[in-house]
Amino acid sequence: MATTSSRPQKRWDTRRTAKAERLRTGAAHCDGKVVERGRLKDLLQNVVRPGDRVALEGDNQKQADYLSRTLADCDPERINKLHMLISSVSRSEHLDLFERGIATKLDLAYAGPQSVRIAQLVDDGTVQIGAIHTYVELYARMFVDLPPDVVLLCADKADRDGNLYTGANTEDTPTIAEAGAFHDGVVIVQANEIVGSEELPRVDIPGSWVDYVVAADRPFFLEPLFTRDPRHIGDVEILKAMIAIRGVYERHEVVSLNHGIGFDTAAIELLLPTYGEQLGLRGRIAKHWVLNPHPTMIPAIESGWVESIYSFGGESGMNRYAAARPDVFFNGADGSLRSNRVLGQLAGQYAVDMFIGSSLQIDGDANSSTVTDGRLSGFGGAPNMGHDPHGRRHSTPAWLELARGEGASRRGRKLVVALAPTFRAGGVPTFVETLDAVDVGKQAGMPLPPVMIYGDDVSHVVTEEGVAYLYKAHSLADRRDALAAIAGVTPVGRRADARRTEALRRDGLVAFPEDLEVETRLANRSLLAARSIEDLVAWSGGLYEPPSQFRDW
Amino acid sequence: MATTSSRPQKRWDTRRTAKAERLRTGAAHCDGKVVERGRLKDLLQNVVRPGDRVALEGDNQKQADYLSRTLADCDPERINKLHMLISSVSRSEHLDLFERGIATKLDLAYAGPQSVRIAQLVDDGTVQIGAIHTYVELYARMFVDLPPDVVLLCADKADRDGNLYTGANTEDTPTIAEAGAFHDGVVIVQANEIVGSEELPRVDIPGSWVDYVVAADRPFFLEPLFTRDPRHIGDVEILKAMIAIRGVYERHEVVSLNHGIGFDTAAIELLLPTYGEQLGLRGRIAKHWVLNPHPTMIPAIESGWVESIYSFGGESGMNRYAAARPDVFFNGADGSLRSNRVLGQLAGQYAVDMFIGSSLQIDGDANSSTVTDGRLSGFGGAPNMGHDPHGRRHSTPAWLELARGEGASRRGRKLVVALAPTFRAGGVPTFVETLDAVDVGKQAGMPLPPVMIYGDDVSHVVTEEGVAYLYKAHSLADRRDALAAIAGVTPVGRRADARRTEALRRDGLVAFPEDLEVETRLANRSLLAARSIEDLVAWSGGLYEPPSQFRDW
Structure with missing residues (x-):
């Protein structure tokens, strides 16, 4: 057999090391896992790196819009060439990311409200589309050829240990969280409120999967998509x-x-x-x-x-x-x-x-x-x-x-x-x-x-x-x-x-x-x-x- | 429009009420969520009811065998006519349940090691097969027409609050747990050991999904199914x-x-x-x-x-x-x-x-x-x-x-x-x-x-x-x-x-x-x-x- 000695040395923990380094530079902008609202932009600018693959929770209904607005407000000199994975491209800032030069590539499943603008941005070369998927196909690829480096999620309530209560709109959060937490991605969550552990109605996602929580400036955006008068x-x-x-x-x-x-x-x-x-x-x-x-x-x-x-x-x-x-x-x-x-x-x-x-x-x-x-x-x-x-x-x-x-x-x-x-x-x-x-x-x-x-x-x-x-x-x-x-x-x-x-x-x-x-x-x-x-x-x-x-x- | 007053009164919480009643009778046999090993049979005989639909973790590899052995040892006068949902029918006691008159109906995905015996039991009418599925199809039905009343799962470690660490063989546990925990099924878990919360390496399934944990008499059975010499x-x-x-x-x-x-x-x-x-x-x-x-x-x-x-x-x-x-x-x-x-x-x-x-x-x-x-x-x-x-x-x-x-x-x-x-x-x-x-x-x-x-x-x-x-x-x-x-x-x-x-x-x-x-x-x-x-x-x-x-x- 070929022996191990003849093989080149290989690093097996590049993702783990990179995550540890991100968390180290992030530490200056948080208290434990909790990020103060005013520090979110600083945190993102330290934790997100150029060229990262970033899964942003844009779901069919709920939107991690505090995180997406803040990311779109970051300095494109510091964060750029991001490859975004967004199930549902529903918010104008999802596309602002591209116009501002922060992101270049997009894999998505749905783009209802932004479907006209996205077509224009593809046409003028601002957005490079990887593929348009059905929902589960996009999540599936997060475990195969598109593992995210950073995931940006939203929840109703979080405690200071990162335990999350999603409320009724659990939607895609557990799956994207799993893709991040179990392949050394950084997991950042906006919550409508941060509460004491005993005030969480239940835990939908365990705190050991979550790196940072931040109380959003307003409750996450939720579209009444299935209401027909x-x-x-x-x-x-x-x-x-x-x-x-x-x-x-x-x-x-x-x-x-x-x-x-x-x-x-x-x-x-x-x-x-x-x-x-x-x-x-x-x-x-x-x-x-x-x-x-x-x-x-x-x-x-x-x-x-x-x-x-x-x-x-x-x-x-x-x-x-x-x-x-x-x-x-x-x-x-x-x-x-x-x-x-x-x-x-x-x-x-x-x-x-x-x-x-x-x-x-x-x-x-x-x-x-x-x-x-x-x-x-x-x-x-x-x-x-x-x-x-x-x-x-x-x-x-x-x-x-x-x-x-x-x-x-x-x-x-x-x-x-x-x-x-x-x-x-x-x-x-x-x-x-x-x-x-x-x-x-x-x-x-x-x-x-x-x-x-x-x-x-x-x-x-x-x-x-x-x-x-x-x-x-x-x-x-x-x-x-x-x-x-x-x-x-x-x-x-x-x-x-x-x-x-x-x-x-x-x-x-x-x-x-x-x-x-x-x-x-x-x-x-x-x-x-x-x-x-x-x-x-x-x-x-x-x-x-x-x-x-x-x-x- | 038809008004609400003209409609018959309907109960909307029969599953919830039934679960509460089960937990009430189970309370005599546990300390909080923890069931002492010698009391498991008593607990099962109080919590599982005739005719229940029971999802038993029989996975491709790991087996909730302490729970399945104990269930098979229960009194068929007290527990009978169970409808079992078992992904992989791998253990002899999975079929003993039927020979002993505890279970009558089986929905499954795979029956490798028991495939000859199962054919015989179907032939003589001891086992009534619902259907043979592909794995995900069986889980999918747990959220549609086959919601379980009781789920029996296994984990590597649990704490006294029911938080679970599955170790490498997470397999089907989170999905079956979700089917139980979110439709008023009773969730019972055997763990190789019950440890202090701080000793859990991570949480794979939150304790708020789990009703009972019991330390198994020996580590769960695990088959090295993918090892080829x-x-x-x-x-x-x-x-x-x-x-x-x-x-x-x-x-x-x-x-x-x-x-x-x-x-x-x-x-x-x-x-x-x-x-x-x-x-x-x-x-x-x-x-x-x-x-x-x-x-x-x-x-x-x-x-x-x-x-x-x-x-x-x-x-x-x-x-x-x-x-x-x-x-x-x-x-x-x-x-x-x-x-x-x-x-x-x-x-x-x-x-x-x-x-x-x-x-x-x-x-x-x-x-x-x-x-x-x-x-x-x-x-x-x-x-x-x-x-x-x-x-x-x-x-x-x-x-x-x-x-x-x-x-x-x-x-x-x-x-x-x-x-x-x-x-x-x-x-x-x-x-x-x-x-x-x-x-x-x-x-x-x-x-x-x-x-x-x-x-x-x-x-x-x-x-x-x-x-x-x-x-x-x-x-x-x-x-x-x-x-x-x-x-x-x-x-x-x-x-x-x-x-x-x-x-x-x-x-x-x-x-x-x-x-x-x-x-x-x-x-x-x-x-x-x-x-x-x-x-x-x-x-x-x-x-x-x-x-x-x-x-x-």
Whole structure:
């Protein structure tokens, strides 16, 4: 064998040594683990080094905005060339980091509110994009080829030993903390308050994972991303919801599911206690949910539809309600919600019958994307939950019903349902010849178009015209024709041939409302279990406390 | 709207109330959270209730065996009809629970050592199987339709407040603890020792998640599952390893990867510092790994091949070595390894270029399974990592090289490589007309055959005859012919037609050793960087401490 003596000397603790050195220079700016508010910038300028890979907690909802604002205010002479890992690029200072020359490279999952500006900054070379990921894929890389040198996190409460209470919005914090704490990254946390150990309701992240805590100048920013005001739900959404409930939920006995964000699925949530009840579906469908605490779920919960909800994050105003419904929500011994995006994504990928979500654009092959002209919005969680996971091995009736293949190759299939109106506001067609994503991808120099959900993973498409049962198609031509049949007078829908559509209806690849016994004349707002935020508050017995922007009383 | 007054009264805290009642009756058998060893059976008989869903930590390696032995010893008059969730059914008492009438239903992921007995117990109706899962799928269901009422876990050290130090084998503990602690399950933990808080090296799981700790009668059982003695690696494994390195690793520039368990991949690990070095591949391939601390990785690590290893669990004897190589392994601030099966599976699913693993049986469509006649062995992690994850959105050169599709439908593909000899010991063919799994599945009443990895997810098959590049096949017939070409004189291989095979070689769907410039005459043990466990110890500079069964000195 080759002997050890012939090998070159190698250092095995470069990360550990570097961290120790950072902590040494940081020591002048803290008291134990506690950083005084006025010293944060000094601390960052000593602890963060040029070229560092920095994971900054920008989540779907909560934002470590005191840390991001302070980092963006640092001296670019001292801190520069940072490689940022940010799940959700949501804050203007996330991009200020690049404009100020502090950061150069960005790996992300989602960029909703900043999607236009990010496209511009990529275009002019200010931001170099590593890749746009689905959430769990970005975290996964923190344990493989993108381990962070510094992680910047946020919590509700911390004690002086660094023990953290996240409150309901646990979200991504434990996972990013783990990536930092267990590979010699420096872990810095902003907390809304620093309290005595005995005042922590529970510990979500142990203090031995945390290097520094700082009391933020104001509570971390939290966006009520999953709140939909029922007043904005119109008859088209209600008709689609009726079609979805009969044509998908009831037909396949969908017991466990994830709902994407938006008014389309909010309409379904509000129709379960009315239309669903009339159909006798309570207890048969939609019992186990993986989703944030949507306020529009309250009537279904109160009506006894829902056995459990596991959440990726919390939702503003829903904390008292969730705490009062511990059989449904996953709460800690302290009584408050705990969420976890990784476990939620895992549950939404592997443990549910169905993913259903809205799409901005769908092409003739059922590929869909939320990337439209000039917006680089990213993916979030949809790619992970919106595909058929070939690693699944347990069966449920819904999954088995979509089974295909023979012998050893036979397996079930997840329901991946795209829900969309044929046209959006302003007469913009949803169904298009070519996704804008194809051009956006080219312009941004991406190796592949930024498609959110691939057509071959989509089992059903639901519009106000009906349902296309794509999973039943034996050929690509069948798939395209079935999709065209429910795409209205969009460019894709105009391809539909009436006789062909009749054949597809006979074969069960297409169903129109009359085929599903959906009475379109009933599709109006009187079917909604709640027609306003005020109604939701009443349903909750006053436990739901909507954020001020959703109140008009 | 429907008003709240018209709704039936509903209890929302049945789980919370039930837990409080359990803790009340448990209080007589503990001092705070600490249960005296002699009182554990009394505690379990008071806290566990008939019909409970109980998650018992049976991991891939570590076992909560004091808890499982004590539970199996309980009075079936008091505790019965349990629904057990056990990742890895590895201990005889896991099945004693069923024979003694304490448990009736089992959801599992893997049953290696108990696979024959479990098949018998299913056959005679003693065990009712819910489903056999891949690991993460079983955990995912704990947050959806299978929330546990009681979880039984193990740790290295605990303090009296329930704070846990897992040591290197963190494995599944944090995830199962989270499922229990955050939905009013009772969390009971055995620790090798209960120590003062200041003696905990670090906190892996916060005490506020834990209800009871008990000092075990002996350290938890830990199987050295990933240790392969190089003495048992023969020329056929070495030839396959050479073929794999040239035909897959080098050709596709595989930078990040997972290796399955077994001598086939161990041979590759031991050829990197010799054969791989000769080929000039160091620094170009195999830099980022997701795998347990395989002792056979030591020479590659010491030779500077490996940038990082993220682990699902630890490995007996490897703790000092991993602690001394913090740049490579993910260690805590205390210096010892932390692992995490969920994050490891996530990394192995989404963040690596390649999964490569051995198969016991492969059919003509490249479906494979470790389930063979009379053994219900389950799946473990392979289905999750051994499929092409359609939710992946970032690119690497290897992933992009396998891209297919046009326009918006174009996407890359994960390398999923099956590695197998054409025949196993005793002249048993690996390549068969029909997987035993098809019959085993029927006999066990499973809705689908228990296939480990589906053929359409397999991109390459490597045998001692060569490589089948299945991802290049344009038709099912091409796939079958390419596979047959490297399947030797097995039932599948005998189908191969010589002229057809020549055409496939020309088109690059098949490569024989000479096509890859692999000199078969060099395939012998002199190529191994280490030829014994003793060699591995020497490579480690004495840091690797093999378990006694692997020592003969």
